[in-house]
Amino acid sequence: MRKGTKSSLNTSFSPITEDVKPEGSQYVVVDGGHLLHKIVWLQQATFRAIADRYVQYLNNKYGQDIAVIFDGYPDDDRKSTKNCERLRRAAHSSPDVMFHEETVLQYTKEKLLANECNKKRFIELLKKAFQKANICVQQAVEDADLTIVNTTISVALQYDYVSVVCEDVDLLVLLTALASTHSNVFFQKCGRGKTPDSYYSTTSFNHKFSNELLFIHAISGCDATSALFGQGKNKFISLFLKHEELLNTAATFLNPQATTKQVTEAGENVLVALYGRDPATQSLDELRYHSFVKAAAKTKFNLARLPPQLPMLLNCMP
Numbered sequence: 357m358r359k360g361t362k363s364s365l366n367t368s369f370s371p372i373t374e375d376v377k378p379e380g381s382q383y384v385v386v387d388g389g390h391l392l393h394k395i396v397w398l399q400q401a402t403f404r405a406i407a408d409r410y411v412q413y414l415n416n417k418y419g420q421d422i423a424v425i426f427d428g429y430p431d432d433d434r435k436s437t438k439n440c441e442r443l444r445r446a447a448h449s450s451p452d453v454m455f456h457e458e459t460v461l462q463y464t465k466e467k468l469l470a471n472e473c474n475k476k477r478f479i480e481l482l483k484k485a486f487q488k489a490n491i492c493v494q495q496a497v498e499d500a501d502l503t504i505v506n507t508t509i510s511v512a513l514q515y516d517y518v519s520v521v522c523e524d525v526d527l528l529v530l531l532t533a534l535a536s537t538h539s540n541v542f543f544q545k546c547g548r549g550k551t552p553d554s555y556y557s558t559t560s561f562n563h564k565f566s567n568e569l570l571f572i573h574a575i576s577g578c579d580a581t582s583a584l585f586g587q588g589k590n591k592f593i594s595l596f597l598k599h600e601e602l603l604n605t606a607a608t609f610l611n612p613q614a615t616t617k618q619v620t621e622a623g624e625n626v627l628v629a630l631y632g633r634d635p636a637t638q639s640l641d642e643l644r645y646h647s648f649v650k651a652a653a654k655t656k657f658n659l660a661r662l663p664p665q666l667p668m669l670l671n672c673m674p
Contacts, residue, residue, distance in 0.1 A: 380516030388426030
C-alpha cells in the first residue's frame with residue numbers, strides 16, 4: 357500500500373489567528389498515540405517512573421477534566437485497517453520485551469514502541485497508572501480517531517470549551533465533517549520545539565465542500581487506503597474546486613443506500629477527471645490504455661504514473 361503525504365492537507369485549513377483563551381468550563385480529549393511520543397523517556401528509568409512522568413504531564417498541562425484515548429490492537433492484526441501502516445512503522449523496532457513497573461528501560465522509546473507487542477504492553481501499564489490517578493482513559497477497539505471525535509461531541513454540550521489535542525490531520529478532517537455544528541469544539545495541533553501550538557475550529561476548512569472532505573481524504577490516501585502515485589491531496593482539492601459537478605459524484609459515498617455499482621462508478625468518474633479526461637466519454641481502463649500507448653512512445657516513462665486499473669480501484673476505495 358502506497359503511503360500518501362497526509363500533512364499536505366494542512367494547507368487547506370486556516371488556523372485561528374486570535375489568541376484562544378478558554379473561558380468557563382473546559383474539557384480536553386488527548387489522542388493517546390500522540391501522547392505516547394510526547395514524553396521524554398530517561399534511560400535507566402523504571403517503567404513506573406516513566407508512567408509517572410505521563411501522569412504529571414497531563415495533570416500539569418490539562419488538569420482533571422480530560423480523557424486520553426488510545427488505539428486498540430486486535431488479536432488478529434491482519435484484520436486491522438491500519439495493518440499496513442503498522443507494518444511499515446515496525447521496520448526499525450526492538451524485540452519483544454517482557455517488562456513490568458520495576459523493569460529498567462534498556463531501549464530507546466522509538467524502538468520499543470515500534471514493536472506492537474511492546475506498545476500494547478506499555479499502553480496497559482499506562483492505563484493502570486492513569487486510572488490510579490483518576491484520569492479518564494479509554495481504548496478503542498481499533499483505530500481511535502472516531503472514538504475521539506464521538507467522545508468530543510458527547511461532552512460538547514456539557515462544557516463551554518472542548519479541545520482535541522493531536523498532531524494528525526486525520527482528526528481535523530473528522531471533526532470538520534462530523535462536528536461542524538459545535539462552535540465550542542477546537543483542534544489543538546501541538547507544535548514541535550519552539551513552534552507554538554496551532555488551533556483550528558470545526559469550520560477552519562478553506563473551501564465550501566466540507567461534506568465531501570472525508571471522501572477526498574480517503575480516496576487520496578490515508579492510513580487505511582492506498583495513495584495514487586503522483587496524485588497528492590492538494591491535486592484532489594484543486595480538482596473539486598475546478599469541477600464542482602464532481603461534488604454530486606462524491607456525495608454517492610455518503611449515501612448509505614448507494615449500491616456497490618454506484619459507488620464504483622462514482623469513484624471511477626472522479627479518477628478519470630483527476631487524470632484529465634471526461635468521465636462521460638472514457639472509462640478508467642480506456643484511459644489507462646491510451647495513457648500507456650502515449651507514454652510508450654517516449655524514451656523514458658514511469659508506469660506508476662498510469663491511471664490505476666479498475667480492480668485496483670475497488671481494493672483501494674474507501
